[in-house]
Amino acid sequence: AQSVTQLGSHVSVSEGALVLLRCNYSSSVPPYLFWYVQYPNQGLQLLLKYTSAATLVKGINGFEAEFKKSETSFHLTKPSAHMRDAAEYFCAVTRPTGRRALTFGSGTRLQVQP
Amino acid sequence: DTEVTQTPKHLVMGMTNKKSLKCEQHMGHRAMYWYKQKAKKPPELMFVYSYEKLSINESVPSRFSPECPNSSLLNLHLHALQPEDSALYLCASSQATGKDTQYFGPGTRLTVL
Numbered sequence: 141a142q143s144v145t146q147l148g149s150h151v152s153v154s155e156g157a158l159v160l161l162r163c164n165y166s167s168s169v170p171p172y173l174f175w176y177v178q179y180p181n182q183g184l185q186l187l188l189k190y191t192s193a194a195t196l197v198k199g200i201n202g203f204e205a206e207f208k209k210s211e212t213s214f215h216l217t218k219p220s221a222h223m224r225d226a227a228e229y230f231c232a233v234t235r236p237t238g239r240r241a242l243t244f245g246s247g248t249r250l251q252v253q254p
Numbered sequence: 255d256t257e258v259t260q261t262p263k264h265l266v267m268g269m270t271n272k273k274s275l276k277c278e279q280h281m282g283h284r285a286m287y288w289y290k291q292k293a294k295k296p297p298e299l300m301f302v303y304s305y306e307k308l309s310i311n312e313s314v315p316s317r318f319s320p321e322c323p324n325s326s327l328l329n330l331h332l333h334a335l336q337p338e339d340s341a342l343y344l345c346a347s348s349q350a351t352g353k354d355t356q357y358f359g360p361g362t363r364l365t366v367l
Contacts, residue, residue, distance in 0.1 A: 246296055
């Protein structure tokens with residue numbers, strides 16, 4: 141079975157600072173990996189996804205993530221945080237074959253301080 | 255258009271009521287999903303429909319009954335719910351299952367009294 145672990149349930153950064161949200165995966169087969177963002181009282185929006193093409197994936201709103209097989213990681217970064225980035229971020233994994241349904245990590249709440 | 259719509263936005267029901275949640279997409283997607291999300295928790299998969307057939311049921315209690323009348327619509331029928339079923343219910347759709355992006359609706363906030 142596949143799973144993801146998000147390190148840090150809360151991350152606080154200053155506006156303009158680097159954002160780093162950590163995600164490690166566990167999967168018996170090469171996984172597909174996703175980052176979603178959820179603003180208060182809203183559904184989830186895809187930021188980016190890795191589906192075995194380029195290991196450095198660029199997404200919306202200036203976010204990117206790098207798939208590192210040796211570290212089983214898929215950390216999300218953004219060079220400069222904006223106040224509007226404050227939200228809940230979920231890493232998710234699915235298999236390329238067989239049971240293809242998303243399994244989410246526990247989430248990381250990003251706070252951006254002025 | 256990458257919109258998934260859900261109605262109602264909010265629903266309050268008693269434990270003896272019967273109600274339904276509705277989800278609609280017009281992106282031509284052939285996979286649709288129901289998730290349950292408790293406060294400060296990640297979404298948990300409930301059901302997956304692929305080509306209008308139920309493909310995954312995550313051992314959800316029978317008081318939740320999904321229905322996929324056609325490729326654009328997904329319903330979740332609720333009956334005899336418990337207070338612990340109060341949550342945000344999210345619908346999503348994707349081209350197919352697997353690596354395809356799932357597009358989420360805004361959710362229905364359900365309160366069971």
